[in-house]
Amino acid sequence: MFDAYKTLNFTRRAALDEGALQKAYAAHSRAAHPDHGGDESRAAEVNAAYEILRATDKRLKHLLELAAPVDAKQWRTVPIDEGMMSLFSELGAALEASAKFIDRKLKAQTALSKALLANEEMQQRESLERIGFELDRRRKEMEAELPGLDASMDWKQLGVLQAKFAYLAKWQTQVRESLLALM
Amino acid sequence: MxxxxxxxxxxxxxxxxxxxxxxxxxxxxxxxxxxxxxxxxxxxxxxxxxxxxxxxxxxxxxxxxxxxxxxxxxxxxxxxxxxxxxxxxxxxxxxxxxxxxxxxxxxxxxxxxxxxxxxxxxxxxxxxxxxxxxxxxxxxxxxxxxxxxxxxxxxxxxxxxxxxxxxxxxxxxxxxxxxxxxxxxxxxxxxxxxxxxxxxxxxxxxGGDDIDRAFADWIRSQGILPSLEIIKGKMPWLRDAAETAKKKLSSHDEVTIEIPFLDSQKHLSVRTTRTDLEKIALxxxxxxxxxxxxxxxxxxxxxxxxxxxxxxxxxxxxxxxxxxxxxxxxxxxxxxxxxxxxxxxxxxxxxxxxxxxxxxxxxxDVTPLSLGIETFGGLMNVIIPRNTTLPCKAGEMFTNAVTNQSEMLIRVLQGERELAKDNWELGRIAVLFPSGPKGSARVGVQFSLDANGILQVLTRNTATKADTVLEIQSSAVNVDDAQVEQMIAESVDHAFEDMNERIWTESRLKGEELLVAVAEALAQCGTLLIEDELHKIKSCAAQVRDSINHEPHDVKKLKAANQSLDDATQSLAVLLVERAMEAALERKLG
Structure with a gap:
């Protein structure tokens, strides 16, 4: 099985320093890139490894697949805490409202009818930005837990966190896409 | 070396x-x-x-x-x-x-x-x-x-x-x-x-070419010129003149374009300003x-x-x-x-x-477009997403869907749309299956983009571990020219038939939308406008209403009325956006 850690010469762990990762990626690219006489297939692996390791949700998933004991790998229904749940319903409502608004905005042809929508558009943006900010805050909070997990080797908790990171990543993408459509 | x-x-x-x-x-x-x-x-x-x-x-x-x-x-x-x-x-x-x-x-x-x-x-x-x-x-x-x-x-x-x-x-x-x-x-x-x-x-x-063309069209509409047919062969002259004027207008506020003998009798002389050009280029x-x-x-x-x-x-x-x-x-x-x-x-x-x-x-560097294949229901299944760093590769497994199926044709696509037909088809590849009962043959296909962003498709025989390069049967060439021309001609013919009706409907919808917007905007901040402006907007709105109800339909008149109302409400639109921004600022501070 492909091992992103091995490809970029890292030990398997949940917490990874971004600066160290970038440095390793640069060094391996320098050696592997076809521009510098490297091998195309090896360069593709270096790229794939970086792609996995830089995103926390993908990195944890990869780590679980590589190293977790069998019972921790089994598909689990992850209990999301109340805070996440309420954030999720807030997000759902905001996304739905902005989708409806974007529909109306696309139909507006004249400068005046677009101007009439400006106030609502800004309010939509504000609520999405607020949610985006909250998602980011939570992600940072969860990232701070990772070094402790590396020490305790608590695979179960790692599985839970991985699922949460995956949710957060998905929600953040949705917020970004909605904000883009609202510009 | x-x-x-x-x-x-x-x-x-x-x-x-x-x-x-x-x-x-x-x-x-x-x-x-x-x-x-x-x-x-x-x-x-x-x-x-x-x-x-x-x-x-x-x-x-x-x-x-x-x-x-x-x-x-x-x-x-x-x-x-x-x-x-x-x-x-x-x-x-x-x-x-x-x-x-x-x-x-x-x-x-x-x-x-x-x-x-x-x-x-x-x-x-x-x-x-x-x-x-x-x-x-x-x-x-x-x-x-x-x-x-x-x-x-x-x-x-x-x-x-x-x-x-x-x-x-x-x-x-x-x-x-x-x-x-x-x-x-x-x-x-x-x-x-x-x-x-x-x-x-x-x-x-x-690109700049498009600006030149739009600018040339505008110049032609400004100079009083005979029919399009007469100057058709001279369009490149006009294009060159437009391009030259465009370049000069980056450092000058005003340029006069002179083309002698554009047709046998007439000289073309048109004064253009940077404002004209910017309106066209915007x-x-x-x-x-x-x-x-x-x-x-x-x-x-x-x-x-x-x-x-x-x-x-x-x-x-x-x-x-x-x-x-x-x-x-x-x-x-x-x-x-x-x-x-x-x-x-x-x-x-x-x-x-x-x-x-x-x-x-x-x-x-990255690949600018997502690479995928067509899957059930005509959907695009992304294999390599856009902005993936080059070089890169991704594998897919294919299985025979019926017993003794000998090959499967896969459409390879590039683009960001959900439906396969809306994306660019790079071509088709044929995956060959060894004979066997349904679901028994499994063939791995590897899609790789090299450092040039150029696609290569490999298939790996799981038994021998040998890779074969799959030819992409491109449909980019070999399209029957006559057939394409026929298709274009047909769509143009068809377009002409209902063109007038369509323009009227579009203009009417735009006019109706404007009238609703004007009513709402005036209710919101009509009191902030000066008397003259309010009067102007109301009379332009009346013009639009009259033109919509006028029989027989006069498209030109309605379009002109829409345009005047559009222009007359410009500062009203600015006012609305400003108010929205002020409100946003207040929310931020409050």
Missing amino acids: SAILGIDLGTTHSLVGVVDSGFPILLADAEGSRLTPSVAHYAKEGAVTVGARALRQRALDPERTVSSVKRLIGRRQGEGDWKPSYDLTGIGKTPVDVSADILRHLKNIAERALEMEVSRAVITVPAYFNDAQRQATKRAGELAGLTVERILSEPTAAALAYGLDKLEERKKIAVYDLGGGTFDISILEMRDGVFQVLATAGDTQL PLIERTRRHCLRALTDANLKPDQLDEVILVGGSTRMPLVRRIVADIFGKEPNISQNPDEAVAMGAVIQAGILSGSLRNVVLL
Whole structure:
């Protein structure tokens, strides 16, 4: 099985320093890139490894697949805490409202009818930005837990966190896409 | 080791250069010019001229003078709405042939300047070029007798030119590249000599050419001219005049265009101002905004996280373009790069990297478009998402759906749309199955994009572990010309029939929308307007209402009424947006 850690010469762990990762990626690219006489297939692996390791949700998933004991790998229904749940319903409502608004905005042809929508558009943006900010805050909070997990080797908790990171990543993408459509 | 050329094969101009004793330099032709017009003239007797001499033929022999061929390369016939004034089929050339002639000319310029033979090159293409367009450019290079060592994205090349003397700096930059026929936006991160593209977006059919054409149409409508048929052959003259005037208007406020004897009796003399030009160019340039925002979103960056926005491409000389870029990114753009030469310099630098003379630079580019295959229900199944760093690979498993199925045809697609049919079809590949019961044959297929962004498909035999390259049966060529022409003709005929009805309905809907908007806007802030303005809006609105109810329908009258009401409500619209912004600010503070 492909091992992103091995490809970029890292030990398997949940917490990874971004600066160290970038440095390793640069060094391996320098050696592997076809521009510098490297091998195309090896360069593709270096790229794939970086792609996995830089995103926390993908990195944890990869780590679980590589190293977790069998019972921790089994598909689990992850209990999301109340805070996440309420954030999720807030997000759902905001996304739905902005989708409806974007529909109306696309139909507006004249400068005046677009101007009439400006106030609502800004309010939509504000609520999405607020949610985006909250998602980011939570992600940072969860990232701070990772070094402790590396020490305790608590695979179960790692599985839970991985699922949460995956949710957060998905929600953040949705917020970004909605904000883009609202510009 | 022989030298590697760096070539910028542009829509309107091309350049060639080489690394000379450690420095990237551009090479001039016998006349001392580094900029070669990307124009080829094919005389009836068979003589081929390229460059400035061919450009002079454009006004004399427009049907046999080929320009902007980059807009056609790697595209299916009849695709896109750009129609050249020449007929390539009549001349007997393909876009690849013409590009090869231009490249051969550039190769000759280099060989003359360097006094030695050269056979290797790096050629730049718009970042947003798809696989077919990249392949076709590579083929043109090969036809011209060049080994194409790398197909390089233009904005990435420009970033190299910008960053070569700043290798120790860490920066996030955007390169806004608006050329003659294409637009690209790329966002890069530079650190420790690594140039990593984070995201790229663009439009391969948008550039200065489009502004020239729109401006020429406007000039024609200003000068009192006879029917279109009479001046049809003279459109290239008008286009050249429009282009010249456009360039002058970047530094002058006003230019008078004079074309003597446009038809046998009339001289054309039209006074134009920068304001006129900007009004015409604005909607075209505004189209770049959404691509910039898309690239920022994909890079997961906010505009204020960028250190610089670098402008390249001749069209970025226009003050309007600079203003719009400043508005999009919230900062003054960086104009340190020569807009015509930065991409070529970057191509030369990349040639230097490949030949080993610039060892400390690493370039990590991305694929601009998602690669996928068609799956059940005509949907696109993404295999390699856009903005994946090159080179890259991804595998898919295919299984026989019925017993003893011998092969399966897979449509390979590029694009961002959900439905397969809305994306660009690169071609089909046939996956061969060994005979066996349903579900027993499993064949792994590997899709890989090389450092040029060019696709290769491999299939691996699980038993022998042997890889076979799968031929992509391209449908980009071999489309029956007559059939395509028929299709276009039919759609045009059909369009004419219901054109009048459609224009009326569109205008009526627009008028009705305006009336509703006016009523609501006046209710919200009518009291803030001065008496005269309020009166003007009300009388314009009455005009629109009358025109909608007028029998028989008068489209012209309604359109004019809509336009007047649109104009009359301009400051009302501004007022509404201002109020919305004030309210937002209050929410922030409150």
